[in-house]
Amino acid sequence: MSSQDIPEENLPAEQDATVAVADEKHPFADPGLPPHEHRIQDIDERAAKRSERTVALLFTASMLATVGFIASFVTIPHDKSIFVFPIGHLNALNFALGLTLGGALFCIGAGAVHWARTLMSDVEVADERHPIEASPEVKAKVMADFKQGAKESALGRRKLIRNTMFGALALFPLSGVVLLRDLGPLPGTKLRHTLWSKGKLLVNMNTNEPLRPSDVAVGSLTFAKPEGLEEHDHEFQTEIAKAALMIVRLQPADIKDKRELEWSHEGIVAYSKICTHVGCPISLYEQQTHHALCPCHQSTFDLADGARVIFGPAGHALPQLRIGVNDEGYLEALGDFEEPVGPAFWERG
Amino acid sequence: MSTTETTESRSRGKAPAGERVADWADGRLGIYSLAKANMRKIFPDHWSFMLGEVALYSFLIIILTGVYLTLFFHPSMNEVEYHGSYVPLQGQLMSEAFSSTLHISFDVRGGLLIRQIHHWAALIFLAAMFVHMMRVFFTGAFRKPREVNWLFGFLLFVLGMFTGFTGYSLPDDLLSGTGVRFMEGAVLSVPIVGTYLSFFLFGGEFPGTDFVARFYSIHILLLPGIMLGLVVAHLILVFYHKHTQFAGPGKTNKNVVGMPLLPVYMAKAGGFFFLVFGVIAALSAIAQINPIWAMGPYRPDMVSTGAQPDWYMGFSEGLIRFMPGWEVNFWGHTLVLGVFIPLMIFPLVLVAIAVYPFIEAWITGDKREHHILDRPRNAPTRTAFGVAWMSLYLLLLVGGGNDLWATHFHLSINAVTWFVRIGFFVLPVLAFIITKRICLGLQRRDKDKVLHGRESGIIKRLPHGEFIEIHEPLSQDALHTLTAHEQYKPLEIGPTVDENGVERKVKGSEKLRAKLSKAYFDEDGQIPKPTVEEYKEITSGHGHH
Numbered sequence: 001m002s003s004q005d006i007p008e009e010n011l012p013a014e015q016d017a018t019v020a021v022a023d024e025k026h027p028f029a030d031p032g033l034p035p036h037e038h039r040i041q042d043i044d045e046r047a048a049k050r051s052e053r054t055v056a057l058l059f060t061a062s063m064l065a066t067v068g069f070i071a072s073f074v075t076i077p078h079d080k081s082i083f084v085f086p087i088g089h090l091n092a093l094n095f096a097l098g099l100t101l102g103g104a105l106f107c108i109g110a111g112a113v114h115w116a117r118t119l120m121s122d123v124e125v126a127d128e129r130h131p132i133e134a135s136p137e138v139k140a141k142v143m144a145d146f147k148q149g150a151k152e153s154a155l156g157r158r159k160l161i162r163n164t165m166f167g168a169l170a171l172f173p174l175s176g177v178v179l180l181r182d183l184g185p186l187p188g189t190k191l192r193h194t195l196w197s198k199g200k201l202l203v204n205m206n207t208n209e210p211l212r213p214s215d216v217a218v219g220s221l222t223f224a225k226p227e228g229l230e231e232h233d234h235e236f237q238t239e240i241a242k243a244a245l246m247i248v249r250l251q252p253a254d255i256k257d258k259r260e261l262e263w264s265h266e267g268i269v270a271y272s273k274i275c276t277h278v279g280c281p282i283s284l285y286e287q288q289t290h291h292a293l294c295p296c297h298q299s300t301f302d303l304a305d306g307a308r309v310i311f312g313p314a315g316h317a318l319p320q321l322r323i324g325v326n327d328e329g330y331l332e333a334l335g336d337f338e339e340p341v342g343p344a345f346w347e348r349g
Numbered sequence: 350m351s352t353t354e355t356t357e358s359r360s361r362g363k364a365p366a367g368e369r370v371a372d373w374a375d376g377r378l379g380i381y382s383l384a385k386a387n388m389r390k391i392f393p394d395h396w397s398f399m400l401g402e403v404a405l406y407s408f409l410i411i412i413l414t415g416v417y418l419t420l421f422f423h424p425s426m427n428e429v430e431y432h433g434s435y436v437p438l439q440g441q442l443m444s445e446a447f448s449s450t451l452h453i454s455f456d457v458r459g460g461l462l463i464r465q466i467h468h469w470a471a472l473i474f475l476a477a478m479f480v481h482m483m484r485v486f487f488t489g490a491f492r493k494p495r496e497v498n499w500l501f502g503f504l505l506f507v508l509g510m511f512t513g514f515t516g517y518s519l520p521d522d523l524l525s526g527t528g529v530r531f532m533e534g535a536v537l538s539v540p541i542v543g544t545y546l547s548f549f550l551f552g553g554e555f556p557g558t559d560f561v562a563r564f565y566s567i568h569i570l571l572l573p574g575i576m577l578g579l580v581v582a583h584l585i586l587v588f589y590h591k592h593t594q595f596a597g598p599g600k601t602n603k604n605v606v607g608m609p610l611l612p613v614y615m616a617k618a619g620g621f622f623f624l625v626f627g628v629i630a631a632l633s634a635i636a637q638i639n640p641i642w643a644m645g646p647y648r649p650d651m652v653s654t655g656a657q658p659d660w661y662m663g664f665s666e667g668l669i670r671f672m673p674g675w676e677v678n679f680w681g682h683t684l685v686l687g688v689f690i691p692l693m694i695f696p697l698v699l700v701a702i703a704v705y706p707f708i709e710a711w712i713t714g715d716k717r718e719h720h721i722l723d724r725p726r727n728a729p730t731r732t733a734f735g736v737a738w739m740s741l742y743l744l745l746l747v748g749g750g751n752d753l754w755a756t757h758f759h760l761s762i763n764a765v766t767w768f769v770r771i772g773f774f775v776l777p778v779l780a781f782i783i784t785k786r787i788c789l790g791l792q793r794r795d796k797d798k799v800l801h802g803r804e805s806g807i808i809k810r811l812p813h814g815e816f817i818e819i820h821e822p823l824s825q826d827a828l829h830t831l832t833a834h835e836q837y838k839p840l841e842i843g844p845t846v847d848e849n850g851v852e853r854k855v856k857g858s859e860k861l862r863a864k865l866s867k868a869y870f871d872e873d874g875q876i877p878k879p880t881v882e883e884y885k886e887i888t889s890g891h892g893h894h
Contacts, residue, residue, distance in 0.1 A: 098634020
């Protein structure tokens with residue numbers, strides 16, 4: 001017995017299908033197909049007529065709905081809004097087109113199904129099944145044919161042909177792989193740098209004005225971008241994806257992390273807005289606890305303690321941007337982030 | 350056609366036009382042979398067999414509406430200023446993809462309807478495939494000869510998920526962009542090559558200006574092309590194998606009982622396409638879906654709360670949310686386990702259900718064809734495994750919406766997350782045990798019914814004062830149906846030492862198989878069905894028990 005074989009007696013016996021009548025010996029025998037039961041439509045022509053009219057009515061309703069669809073398309077302005085109880089305000093054209101199209105389709109379907117269920121024959125019939133696998137004769141013939149073909153190709157005998165052919169077939173897909181090279185540039189150190197550099201002003205994202213320390217109130221959350229980055233810039237999306245900043249003002253006494261305090265200005269701290277989990281922008285801030293929460297996957301960071309992770313799936317703290325104030329009294333960056341912003345990656349280290 | 354003579358005597362030109370067209374086609378395509386085998390093909394009837402039809406029809410609806418949408422959609426990430434008829438966004442910068450989606454929604458008459466039909470049909474397509482897959486699983490329809498078709502169906506489900514994801518990412522709105530960012534973060538977590546993969550996928554840094562165009566060709570050509578091929582293959586195999594059927598009078602493993610394709614299933618299945626389409630169209634008229642104008646164009650530094658993927662991606666969202674943020678740093682490299690582990694469990698969850706048919710076939714060692722469906726209770730271990738898998742899947746869906754659960758039910762988000770973390774390990778085990786108990790209970794009940802009859806609800810008082818309930822014997826049909834299922838015997842390895850005291854080598858895999866077989870088929874794994882002897886003993890004169 002090979003390891004894959006199972007003794008026959010472990011497999012259940014097939015039901016004895018030959019015994020159609022239950023007798024003393026076979027109380028559970030298959031009684032065979034039950035006799036067909038007539039529907040009302042099979043015996044009462046009036047009922048059948050009723051079914052016919054129902055089906056015809058449904059098909060007619062479908063035609064009317066299609067006319068309604070075209071009429072709605074032509075007559076209803078596309079910016080009209082209507083109130084439909086209990087759904088609320090809807091676009092009138094969308095509502096009318098959808099309902100008429102839906103009605104036209106549904107009535108065709110309902111008509112066809114009703115026709116099939118009430119008027120077409122519902123006599124159940126049995127069809128035989130045949131084994132999927134071929135008979136031994138067929139299999140023998142195929143194997144012989146294959147052997148013959150393989151022999152005539154001489155593939156097994158002429159090894160040189162075989163080996164070089166496999167070599168050629170194995171190599172040519174490499175061209176396809178090489179072609180994919182220009183899908184994108186190599187990462188290099190791009191993920192390590194952002195637009196921030198020494199002296200760049202922190203510009204309020206909403207007002208587009210440079211921020212002064214007095215603009216940042218205790219407990220508020222301010223979003224900032226580096227000076228010079230404008231929405232119209234070609235690279236705006238890619239740059240803001242790394243440079244987006246979140247600024248809060250804490251009481252300096254509340255800041256537990258020494259480096260955080262050093263990199264802050266009068267309790268104003270600037271952290272990357274991009275979550276270190278998978279890169280969502282963090283946008284929820286609880287001023288009482290100084291916790292920042294990413295709304296995507298609920299990673300929670302303590303902004304008073306070096307933005308360390310206190311809950312959720314993020315793997316490391318938010319990078320902090322070192323800030324100060326320039327001669328004119330505006331908040332400025334004192335360099336780029338010291339570590340990559342956003343989600344972690346293999347080369348991050 | 351009245352008699353053979355008239356047919357023969359009719360000259361070629363006089364045959365009806367339809368017949369002449371059919372003759373023409375037959376001479377070139379051989380349609381008569383095809384029709385002979387299929388026109389009156391028998392299909393069995395059961396409500397659960399239409400779940401796959403819902404999937405098929407919604408797939409067709411998606412293709413039809415999708416072609417329409419390509420006529421208006423611009424898969425480009427060029428930044429443009431919006432000047433369309435949606436006032437709140439006028440003057441705002443957005444990608445052409447987003448602005449053309451606004452155009453479809455507000456300026457093309459019926460465009461919004463088609464967009465909403467497309468999106469609703471996609472949700473229903475995935476849901477129908479999921480439920481259909483569960484139907485096939487719990488009834489054992491995946492057994493030989495249908496394992497390959499099970500895999501085709503599984504592939505369709507997985508490809509459908511990714512087609513959906515690439516599709517809803519195309520409008521480049523704030524919600525879907527957040528989903529794309531999540532995907533990028535997940536790709537970045539792949540050890541060694543993650544950064545490169547991400548740069549190649551996005552043509553540089555995220556988001557860049559390429560991904561919409563790339564997703565577009567994946568969404569409208571690559572994936573649907575493969576899926577269309579798989580759907581055709583899936584259907585050909587359904588025809589070739591002939592549909593499975595539940596046990597019942599007159600139904601055997603060697604026949605298929607039902608009604609013919611022409612006319613009954615032509616009308617029923619054809620009509621059903623229109624029913625599905627009609628319901629989805631009406632749904633799209635009254636239930637707004639994916640209002641991208643309310644979310645606004647994508648900005649990598651903006652997000653809305655309560656961001657959720659479409660439902661079929663929800664379980665991956667759950668995986669990423671409940672995972673603790675493990676990160677390992679060594680030799681200047683970072684292993685982002687907190688993201689990479691969920692990324693690996695994601696395919697594992699899917700593969701677990703996909704390979705099950707092969708594991709079961711190995712355990713039973715059964716190489717025969719199976720065309721009679723199991724009732725789920727009659728395969729307790731399989732059913733328990735399926736329910737355990739589903740409980741995990743649903744738990745992950747809950748985890749993917751942990752914020753919504755927290756806000757809607759006033760729960761702590763930390764508590765919900767911890768519930769998912771613990772439940773991930775505990776819940777499937779519980780579900781397995783409970784389901785198995787329920788199946789065994791139902792098997793006992795069936796056995797009871799066969800042996801003692803149906804509870805009639807009639808209480809009789811005997812002369813000496815005892816009350817009994819009268820049990821009515823089952824009909825022949827019911828007796829047969831309740832005892833038609835097959836039961837395997839547990840596999841025995843037998844003695845490892847033969848009569849001469851020579852030790853026989855038993856492979857580890859064989860020991861494992863014997864163990865599993867025992868768990869499946871011994872008295873704790875299934876209730877032996879009533880035997881003829883038991884039945885006779887009870888029914889022969891002793892009256893009722």
